[in-house]
Amino acid sequence: MSDKTMTADEVVSRLHSGMTLGIGGWGSRRKPMALVRALLRSEVSDLTVVSYGGPDVGMLAAAGRIRKLVTAFVTLDSIPLEPHYRAARERGAFELTEIDEAMFMWGLRAAANRLPFLPVRAGLGSDVMRVNPGLRTVTSPYEDGETFVAMPALRLDAALVHVNRADRSGNGQYLGPDPYFDDLFCEAADTAYVSCERIVDTAELTKAGPPQTLLIKRHTVTGVVEAPHGAHFTSCAPDYGRDEAVQKTYATTAWPEFAARFLAAEEGA
């Protein structure tokens, strides 16, 4: 079985400008911040970012790395409005594909199932249709004849996710209450990189939690990065909660100033 361990910088060396990049987690929860930090240290730019957005989006937007964002929201949870994302949007810094949370999920599912689209009862009647003129509808071929949005597959060139534990071959385990959509991001992507708090022997995984906590399957994973505190300052339950003090500093500090500290810091600092 292949050893897929690599460093965050090795992950980023496999990413290119212009890629479509999916980022796991949700809001300010279990974001792969060590990988995002490595990405910010690189020259990779012109990205299409697909994310249930949190500070990952805020940082990449502030740093001018995003050409297009696909999202349903961007929030820091305890700080409802992401200030760096807001500022970037208000200066028209990038293109936005704004879709509903459920449409987003079905887009990932379509990609994971190699389907061009999946029908979803969402979006119709709302301005999601107005601001995304490329969205099409389908009519049920059965007696009900209902019209649905044909949510196109959100196929990703690469996915970045963070979990609590993983083994060297890419089996990833979450120990918190919610898997979010991290397994789907990996399945929807051509390549997927999983950072984790700790790499353990495969036999160790089921000592920490039952088999159903083994969220990410190794056949969907390209690289595994051991990154203790790798979701910081977002939460990574049960290993740690959100670092509200650092998050507040992030939200209230001009990006170049915060970036100078954040990008220079060692992991977990």
Added chain:
Amino acid sequence: MKDVTRAEYCVIACAEAWRGDGEVLASPMGLIPSVGARLARLTFAPDLLLTDGEATLVRPDGTAEGWLPYRQHLAWVTGGRRHVMMGASQIDRFGNQNISCIGDWERPKRQLLGVRGAPVNTLNNPTSYWVPRHSRRVFVERVDMVCGVGYDHAAGARYHRIPRVVSDLGVFDFATPDRSMRLASLHPGVTVEQVKEATGFELTVPDEVPATREPTAEELRLIREVVDPAGARAREVAS
């Protein structure tokens, strides 16, 4: 018993949204709707399901009784066994709601949260709204971005329903021939003029507007001693 505060009338008005819903998930956004949902569960709606705001279904005392991660929560939305009370940065006379941005979407004057789950919610499960500060900035003639779908945009969608809108001034519904907003009750101490003044569109006002009902002594006790003993509700709506 001390005088009932405005925040407590709001709690009662929010709780009433879930009356008669049966065994469905109550999803409150915001503090006063959360207090209202728990109060309803503890009194007249004992079958309601509640979450802890993360992935756990809980009883009112916090005991876990189930697991509801986001992926399943979204399935419950589309399955319809849920009644959400969402916020609204803007809402119009037909119940179209906006939480995405203010101004032109291409380059907004103020970027807000994003559409979140409002489009899927409003086409699938009953969606009520809570507005802690009723003003012309919120109750607008036309929302800048339709996130939650109102009665005119829903075009008779089979599962679309907006049971009520609760604000710090009163309760509103859509019981009019054209499904536009109607004043259903006034919180005690509020006048019709005050509501009209704070509303940016023409509201249907019946000849007789009832008052939002009084809490019972037991409901007041539960609000004050059990559900919100720290009195956080007063920070969302001052008395």
